Amino acid sequence: MYICLMYSNELIKGTLKTVVLSLLAKKGRMYGYEITQHVKEETEGKIQLTEGALYPLLHRLEADGLLLTEKVSIGKRVRKYYRLTKEGTESAASLVEEFKEFSKTMNRLLNNYTLTTAYHG
Amino acid sequence: MAELNEHQIELISAYIRQHGVAQDELHDDLLDHVCTSIEHKMDGGQAFEQAFADTIKLFGPGGLKQVQQQTFELLTEMNETMKKVAFVFGLTSAFLLLAGTIFKLMHWPGASIMVVLGGGILSLLYLPTLLIHKLKESPRGDALQHISGFVGLGLTAVGVTFKIMHWPGAGFLLIGGMTTLGLFYVPIYFFRQYKQSSNKPVTLSAALVAMTCLILVFALTNMRTSSEMNRGLALISEELANANDRYMEIDALYERAGSSEMVSALRKNASATVALLDAYKHHLIAYTEGVSIEEAKTIRASALNQRFSYDVPTHILFRGEGEHAEFHIDRVVEAVEAFEAEVLGAYEPGLQATMGELLPFDTEKNYTIEGKQVDWAAYHFYKIPLIGVISELTNLQVNVRNAEMQALLHIISQPAAADPPSGS
The missing domain is CATH 1.20.140 (Butyryl-CoA Dehydrogenase, subunit A; domain 3)
Known part of the structure; x- marks a missing residue:
């Protein structure tokens, strides 16, 4: 799961896949630690990915054919870089599109809500 | 940037394995992750041991094992x-x-x-x-x-x-x-x-x-076995053997009884009734045992696997439809009663009532089971195991042969045996 400093778990659940795929779409190839650090920096620490959530997801996406791995030897250990497959790229695009659409809808819905309560209040 | 030495990497790798991560792919991921994290922390001035401990803490209470567990779950959902x-x-x-x-x-x-x-x-x-x-x-x-x-x-x-x-x-x-x-x-x-x-x-x-x-x-499953039932089995074989022996004698009797209309009708009806009862036996055995009719004809009573099962026989005899429709127990009762009437016809009207009592058919009789009145068919066949049903049908066949023989003997003993008996 996310260790989330700002947002509730329910709110962010389900967006992890979108975050990881879109990040890889932007950056090309990344390794696990890099992804956690990147998310942490980009969100100014408001969202932190944990290892416990990230690696299971990466393995699942690889099994689903959305990701490819590349192994690079770093001194005495192996570093696994993840990159999108063609299918993964398409999936990333549609997930981002879907989330933007969702966020727009939510905005509209919640703006009205605030206005109405303000009016009654 | 700090770089971990071979010894430290082995230490971390062993730690990851020890904490339940068996899958190689995941092990490689986690090893690189932990090493990179430690290196970053060491760059920030921490000692190796402290950086290691802090990094492991990030895996939360379930630790490394839980990461593997979740990976499995996600992969196999x-x-x-x-x-x-x-x-x-x-x-x-x-x-x-x-x-x-x-x-x-x-x-x-x-x-x-x-x-x-x-x-x-x-x-x-x-x-x-x-x-x-x-x-x-x-x-x-x-x-x-x-x-x-x-x-x-x-x-x-x-x-x-x-x-x-x-x-x-x-x-x-x-x-x-x-x-x-x-x-x-x-x-x-x-x-x-x-x-x-x-x-x-x-x-x-x-x-x-x-x-x-x-x-x-x-x-x-009806797994009941009782010694009584097994004694019943032996009785059946004996009865069958007896019936056959007597049938040999009957051939001799028919020769002496001549060829009047009554004698040939008696012979025909007795054979038809016995054949009908045989058909019932074969049908019941075939469906209860799950064998073909041909196999049912040759199977020995002691070789019946389902001999203590009563639901199929009861279903066929009392509720049968489709292929069982013509094997209702009522047909047995009708056939036996018709045969009884046929046999009684061989006797003078004055003797018929007495002979009716003496003949071994009691299909009109009522019985009491646990205070309830039941008819002959229910008493002898309803919820009776296959072996009992077969035994009762064989008993009927023997009774048919017995009655046939008695009637023949009576016909032979009449002075005008060769002629059809007149109304007098």
């Missing part, structure tokens, strides 16, 4: 279709088996088809679907446990279905299934539990399936 398919198969087979069992116990029609369908779906569709999922989900070393478990359960389920249907081979299937469970699944299961020193109870669903199977076996 049943997809929606598989879930739906398993759900439909499971629900259908459970429903059919339960309804079939109730119908069977109440002797309502349609029970058999439900039980066969339910058992078939359970063992041929539902269990294999679960097995495929289980095999995908667990490490390869567990394959023998899962395969033996599902093969054992599947065989048992098919065996129970066969047993309920009284099809041949049920015993073999049940023994095969139970043995597989007993010799492979159960020992492996407990050995694993012991090795993992886990005290988790048996998976609820597996236990439920096993329990249901056992209950079905006990509810629906």
